[in-house]
Amino acid sequence: MKRLLFVLGAVLAAMLLALLWQVENPEWKEYQRAFLATGIAQGQDDAAREWYGEQPIGIREIRVDALRRVDRCTTCHLGVEDPNFADVSEPFRAHSPPLTGHPPDKFGCTICHNGRGRAVTTLAAHGDSEETPLRLWRGVYLQAACFGCHNETTLPEESVAAVLAGKKAINQLRCLRCHQIRGQGESEGPDLNGVGSRRDWVQIFAHLLNPQAMSPGSTMPNFPLTRPQAEAITVYLLTLRGQEREVYDARYRVDRVETTSAVKDDGWKMRGGAWNVKRSTSEGTMIEYDGQALFNDLGCVYCHRAGTKGGAVGPALTRISRVRDVEWLRRFLQNPAAVFPDGTMPQLYLNPAQVDALAGYLTTLR
Numbered sequence: 001m002k003r004l005l006f007v008l009g010a011v012l013a014a015m016l017l018a019l020l021w022q023v024e025n026p027e028w029k030e031y032q033r034a035f036l037a038t039g040i041a042q043g044q045d046d047a048a049r050e051w052y053g054e055q056p057i058g059i060r061e062i063r064v065d066a067l068r069r070v071d072r073c074t075t076c077h078l079g080v081e082d083p084n085f086a087d088v089s090e091p092f093r094a095h096s097p098p099l100t101g102h103p104p105d106k107f108g109c110t111i112c113h114n115g116r117g118r119a120v121t122t123l124a125a126h127g128d129s130e131e132t133p134l135r136l137w138r139g140v141y142l143q144a145a146c147f148g149c150h151n152e153t154t155l156p157e158e159s160v161a162a163v164l165a166g167k168k169a170i171n172q173l174r175c176l177r178c179h180q181i182r183g184q185g186e187s188e189g190p191d192l193n194g195v196g197s198r199r200d201w202v203q204i205f206a207h208l209l210n211p212q213a214m215s216p217g218s219t220m221p222n223f224p225l226t227r228p229q230a231e232a233i234t235v236y237l238l239t240l241r242g243q244e245r246e247v248y249d250a251r252y253r254v255d256r257v258e259t260t261s262a263v264k265d266d267g268w269k270m271r272g273g274a275w276n277v278k279r280s281t282s283e284g285t286m287i288e289y290d291g292q293a294l295f296n297d298l299g300c301v302y303c304h305r306a307g308t309k310g311g312a313v314g315p316a317l318t319r320i321s322r323v324r325d326v327e328w329l330r331r332f333l334q335n336p337a338a339v340f341p342d343g344t345m346p347q348l349y350l351n352p353a354q355v356d357a358l359a360g361y362l363t364t365l366r
């Protein structure tokens, strides 16, 4: 009996220690130590090395009262304004395009990127969670953010081209027969104001492709949308934010066109639908993704069935590894449009680490 108690006690103590270690060494601390070590290793002179050596470890927070935001993204994204980190992998890389026109202390990050500002783990901060509409806006979806303060008169049209195309499609397809947008339209379906805050963009995209699959018994017609149309409408709907996420502060609205030369010269210009931005690689990334968890968290599960769970907007993937090998899956997940040009699976802007983890998981489905 005594012996058993002793063993039990030892096991409990070990568990407690493990828990303590986790509390004392959260993910963000590891990033901060790695960032400072890189800074010291790369520092050009003693003063620079000393500077990195003296930086405290701690949660970084940007409070922007005017935008009602508290963003802790820079707890991990430590190099966004540091030119020494132009060629380092995420989360340390200097921001490209540059943030000089939108300095972090006045803008924070979530006003453009969405995400959960207060969170300090990668998955929570990036809003990759099934229940929450806070998924990061990336690539073309960032246009919805720009449009909140600028519009087509203060930015070159190509910078908000998807928003404009989405607006046009909504008129052509006469969505206002059933929906209200900004006080106009009918009420057979829900008011679309605020839909950009109520739903994450993958959910909206999925709903447009197949309303009945997302909402059984829905009377919304199944429009035969192409991928670019569904994408554009989704981007436009994201500009319809809820009360609490609107940009009210007039100081943040841009009314005049002074930006043209800046847009031409720096990375803000859209090229062929993509930002002229340095892409991150998974090299040196410390995070290890779990493919099965990602399948849920990234929203694949809204559209696809895997095992017993999932939606029916896209094909069931329950036995996908019998027909597709890992190389094919990688290629497809990186860029669905390159493999199925006429398909409707959205570009999800997955990074290489996510692609690998998902492809690995899908090959276990047989």
Ligand code: HEC
Binding pocket: 027, 028, 031, 071, 072, 073, 074, 075, 076, 077, 090, 091, 109, 110, 113, 114, 115, 116, 117, 118, 119, 120, 121, 122, 125, 126, 136, 138, 280, 281, 282, 285, 286, 287, 350, 351, 353, 354
């Ligand atoms: C706990 C650390 C952490 C926090 C907090 C964090 N990030 Fe990240 N972020 C990362 C890491 C790590 C990567 C690189 C992931 C990868 O490549 O696997 C990354 C990548 C990104 C990317 C590139 C997307 C990609 O997957 O390549 C964007 C955009 C981004 N973060 C935005 C944000 C925003 C906005 C916030 C705040 C709401 C935020 N991050 C908070 C760790 C963090």
Ligand code: HEC
Binding pocket: 073, 074, 077, 080, 090, 091, 095, 096, 097, 099, 102, 104, 107, 108, 109, 110, 111, 112, 113, 138, 139, 140, 142, 145, 274, 275, 276, 277, 278, 279, 280
């Ligand atoms: C004015 C809008 C804006 C603000 C504010 C902003 N970003 Fe960005 N960010 C962008 C755009 C646009 C891109 C290019 C995105 C793309 O091509 O996918 C980008 C790219 C990134 C990337 C690289 C993602 C990739 O695609 O590889 C990271 C990481 C990132 N931002 C983090 C941050 C963090 C952290 C903050 C806050 C300090 C921030 N951003 C503030 C607009 C913004």
Ligand code: HEC
Binding pocket: 098, 099, 100, 101, 102, 107, 111, 112, 142, 143, 145, 146, 147, 148, 149, 150, 155, 159, 247, 251, 252, 253, 254, 258, 259, 262, 263, 266, 268
């Ligand atoms: C919260 C409001 C807000 C958002 C969101 C926003 N901007 Fe701005 N932007 C501003 C303000 C304010 C200025 C400064 C205008 C001035 O100096 O007169 C500015 C300046 C600029 C400039 C000129 C300075 C520079 O950085 O070169 C460009 C270009 C620009 N924004 C593009 C964008 C793009 C593209 C997006 C979306 C990714 C975006 N902005 C999102 C408010 C915003």
Ligand code: HEC
Binding pocket: 169, 170, 173, 174, 175, 176, 177, 178, 179, 188, 189, 190, 195, 198, 199, 204, 207, 208, 211, 212, 215, 218, 219, 220, 221, 223, 233, 237
């Ligand atoms: C014949 C009527 C009808 C038309 C036309 C219609 N919808 Fe709907 N829509 C509905 C109904 C009813 C619902 C609620 C049931 C559901 O979720 O599908 C709905 C739901 C939605 C939702 C989900 C809203 C939420 O809060 O979850 C979105 C987004 C949407 N519609 C967008 C559109 C767009 C964009 C168009 C035009 C391309 C359109 N709808 C055309 C009837 C319609």
Ligand code: HEC
Binding pocket: 202, 205, 206, 209, 295, 298, 299, 300, 301, 302, 303, 304, 313, 314, 315, 317, 320, 323, 324, 329, 332, 333, 336, 340, 342, 343, 344, 345, 346, 348, 358, 362
């Ligand atoms: C908005 C709905 C939607 C989302 C979200 C989505 N898919 Fe798809 N997916 C589709 C559609 C539709 C197809 C059919 C091919 C096409 O039209 O592009 C497809 C096809 C596929 C295929 C190829 C099946 C085959 O053998 O032809 C794979 C694999 C796949 N998706 C994996 C994923 C993964 C992994 C994710 C999450 C990272 C995901 N999908 C997210 C709609 C979606």
